[in-house]
Amino acid sequence: MKPAFLERALSRAEKLTSEQLRSILGEVVSTNDMLEAALQSMFDGIVVCNLRHEPVFANKSAERILRMAPGYGANPLWIYLPDEELKDFFYKTLTAEETILGKEFALQGSGGTKIIAISLTALLGEDGISGTIVHIEDITDKRKKETQLRRAESLAALTTLAAGIAHEINNPLGSISIRIQLLEKMVRAQSSESPGMIKHLGVVKEEIERLKQIVVDFLFAVRPMDIQLLHDDPGIAVEEVVELIQPEAERKGIHLKSRTCKDVPRILMDKRHLKQALLNLMQNAMAAMPEGGTLRISTEYIQDEIRIAISDTGTGIPEELLTKIFEPYFTTKKNGTGLGLTITFKIIKEHSGDISLESKEGKGSTFTIHLPVPQKEKKALPQWQDSATLAGSQAEE
Helix, strand or coil: CCHHHHHHHHHHHHHHHHHHHHHHHHHHHHEEEEEEHHHHHHCCCEEEECCCCEEECCCHHHHHHHHCCCCCCCHHHHHHCCCCCHHHHHHHHHHHCEEEEEEEEEEEEEEEEEEEEEEEEEEEEEEEEEEEEEEEECCHHHHHHHHHHHHHHHHHHHHHHHHHHHHEEEHHHHHHHHHHHHHHHHHHCCCCHHHHHCCCCHHHHHHHHHHHHHHHHHEEEEEECCCCCCEEEEEHHHHHHHHHHHHHHHHHHEEEEEEEEECCCEEECHHHHHHHHHHHHHHHHHHHCCCEEEEEEEEEEEEEEEEEEEEECCCCCCHHHHHCCCCCCCCCCCCCCCHHHHHHHHEEEEEEEEEEEEEEEEEEEEEEEEEEEEEEHCCCCEEEEEEEECCEEEECC
């Protein structure tokens, strides 16, 4: 719809002087500049395509999020996009003239994975449809907050149910275990020709011990932690865990590599619990490499936080499971309890930190722990110092 003043001006254009026409033109240009500035200032991306699906306008956010090639305009929108999935999406939807609302995509970039939502709607003019409006929203933070809220709700519900049930289960398990031991002694005493019976009793004992361990993990996951935060060096905790896990890594044919940062500041931490979180992550990483591989652990000091990254070259995690990985009882292991990462998540939260995950199926995973540094400890960005790998070779960049 044209502005009212422009409608009036056009209705009597023949009677206007050149000075009046210049004034009206100036007003039109000013209004157009203001509208374009508003579009360019938006955090969301906006692309306007004509009926030939050629982008006639794209704001800076759209160019950045979609990584559009420069000089666009003479060809359909999909020609200027580097991502193959987006190319295919825009080709199919624009040529089919579909209306799409909130279609989500995960884009890999140097800064990690971004989740975007794309909507396509018709651009309506006075004479009908004159093109397509593409709206792109970066919903990465929104999805992270939803995931964190869901994790917090899961833990709260688990805590409410936990204590009574765990104790009720643990008591009969102890009684059953004692009775099995007595039966095993009786069978051995009565006959030496009962290897089958002894074997079955042994399996029962193993399963009882596994159930007891599940109960122990469960109680650890839901009980308030006795966290004692003291100023300590996280680098030492990392070194001790690496030293502890090195023999197991060697037995499994896994090359263990470490990279440390000089002058890591002391932070408020509980060394015992932080080592437990690191151990859980490193054991999971080794479990993801049954045929061997490379396990890397690195520490770095960036801005106001310590980052501890644990990377493997294992099987990776499917994209659809990434948001569930910290939820209680979710596991991809055959005999896993699904509580290891829940406990790890809880420990890091007790340190006022966070934990993030980057994974690609078939290529491996990287868990990154983010621990805050007290403001009084702020220092300049440090220089890297590569340590020799624990497998005996030089650390690779």
